Amino acid sequence: xxxxxxxxEPVHHHxxxxxxxxxxxxxxxxxxxxxxxxxxxxxxxxxxxFEKSGVRAEFRIVKSNLKxxxxxxxxxxxxxxxxxxxxxxxxxxxxxxxxxxVIYASSDLFWETIPAYFFKIRNKNARWIxxxxxxxxxxxxxxxxxxxxxxxxxxxxxxxWLIKKRADKIVLINNxxxxxxxxxxxxxxKLFVSSCGIDMDYFENLEKSASAYDGVFLARLSHSKxxxxxxxxxxxxxxxxxxxxxxxxxxGSEETKNFLSGKTSKYGLEKNIDLLGYLENEKAYPILKxxxxxxxxxxxxxxxxxxxxxxxxxxxxxxxxxxxFQEVFGDKTMQIEENNIDLFSxxxxxxxxxxxxxxxxxxxxxxxxxxxxxxRVAERELEIFTG
Numbered sequence: 153x154x155x156x157x158x159x160x161e162p163v164h165h166h167x168x169x170x171x172x173x174x175x176x177x178x179x180x181x182x183x184x185x186x187x188x189x190x191x192x193x194x195x196x197x198x199x200x201x202f203e204k205s206g207v208r209a210e211f212r213i214v215k216s217n218l219k220x221x222x223x224x225x226x227x228x229x230x231x232x233x234x235x236x237x238x239x240x241x242x243x244x245x246x247x248x249x250x251x252x253x254v255i256y257a258s259s260d261l262f263w264e265t266i267p268a269y270f271f272k273i274r275n276k277n278a279r280w281i282x283x284x285x286x287x288x289x290x291x292x293x294x295x296x297x298x299x300x301x302x303x304x305x306x307x308x309x310x311x312x313w314l315i316k317k318r319a320d321k322i323v324l325i326n327n328x329x330x331x332x333x334x335x336x337x338x339x340x341x342k343l344f345v346s347s348c349g350i351d352m353d354y355f356e357n358l359e360k361s362a363s364a365y366d367g368v369f370l371a372r373l374s375h376s377k378x379x380x381x382x383x384x385x386x387x388x389x390x391x392x393x394x395x396x397x398x399x400x401x402x403x404g405s406e407e408t409k410n411f412l413s414g415k416t417s418k419y420g421l422e423k424n425i426d427l428l429g430y431l432e433n434e435k436a437y438p439i440l441k442x443x444x445x446x447x448x449x450x451x452x453x454x455x456x457x458x459x460x461x462x463x464x465x466x467x468x469x470x471x472x473x474x475x476x477f478q479e480v481f482g483d484k485t486m487q488i489e490e491n492n493i494d495l496f497s498x499x500x501x502x503x504x505x506x507x508x509x510x511x512x513x514x515x516x517x518x519x520x521x522x523x524x525x526x527x528r529v530a531e532r533e534l535e536i537f538t539g
Contacts, residue, residue: 176205285454296375373404378449403430
């Protein structure tokens with residue numbers, strides 16, 4: 153079986169995404185299976201990211217030298233990337249004798265779904281396996297720039313149209329998305345719920361950093377991840393605990409980094425919030441493990457890999473009460489009514505003042521996290537590919 157993974161993202165997020173982590177973990181396990189060959193159609197940035205994750209697949213690189221300073225520029229660059237991805241697929245598979253081909257689109261972003269759609273038209277015997285993590289909320293209420301949210305919402309709906317027309321199977325990571333897709337017309341017999349995972353051995357053997365923080369946030373920096381809430385929450389924590397320190401780990405656009413640093417300065421929290429930027433795993437995870445509490449005020453998640461990683465490190469987790477978190481983690485994390493900044497900060501303060509309670513909750517979470525294994529996720533994915 154030849155699995156062709158699509159990851160031709162025209163703009164990287166200055167760091168890893170949950171979908172990228174999931175794809176890398178699955179690919180590096182599937183490529184060890186007999187009879188499985190993997191070809192990854194990717195940008196140079198994503199290839200480097202996957203190789204650092206241990207993926208040793210064959211790569212076809214698509215790239216564009218276009219620079220963009222606007223949404224229109226990004227769309228133009230995306231079209232070039234899509235065209236080049238299609239040319240790569242055409243060149244490789246017109247001469248391929250492998251009849252057992254899976255085209256695996258690891259996100260519903262249009263630069264992955266469009267090449268998959270046209271490849272499926274040209275190769276009717278190939279199987280198109282599509283992953284969908286979550287459905288964008290109402291663009292008018294979504295945090296961030298309204299123009300970006302508007303186009304993001306409608307481009308996802310365009311991708312959904314392509315997927316409904318041609319995809320053979322659709323992989324989801326929670327039942328909430330499954331139910332929502334059925335409501336908007338997706339055939340239930342094409343929807344398969346899988347999961348995400350963690351490398352528990354890695355976290356159990358991980359040494360703590362010498363830098364101990366009271367709170368840790370680890371995610372790509374974007375408005376949907378709650379970066380504005382994060383500063384508001386920590387401001388209230390510091391009103392009660394003036395020496396409390398928060399580590400913010402994650403890359404993002406210049407706009408989001410400037411927004412975050414500007415809001416930190418506005419509240420005079422420069423000594424309380426360390427904006428560490430994107431860090432490689434060997435630097436980021438020791439800091440995570442040395443923390444006392446993990447804050448995750450994200451408003452949009454399909455699963456929550458960062459939460460599971462924090463639990464594996466023995467940290468109590470405080471987040472908003474998103475439906476996905478309720479399904480995946482149940483009562484093993486502290487989930488606060490969304491947008492209740494006061495209650496979120498009070499929970500953090502209570503945990504920081506009670507070491508015994510932190511340790512008790514942390515041990516419960518650490519034991520719970522063991523149930524999520526990347527090996528099991530890869531097995532489930534292969535079942536979906538071949539079933």
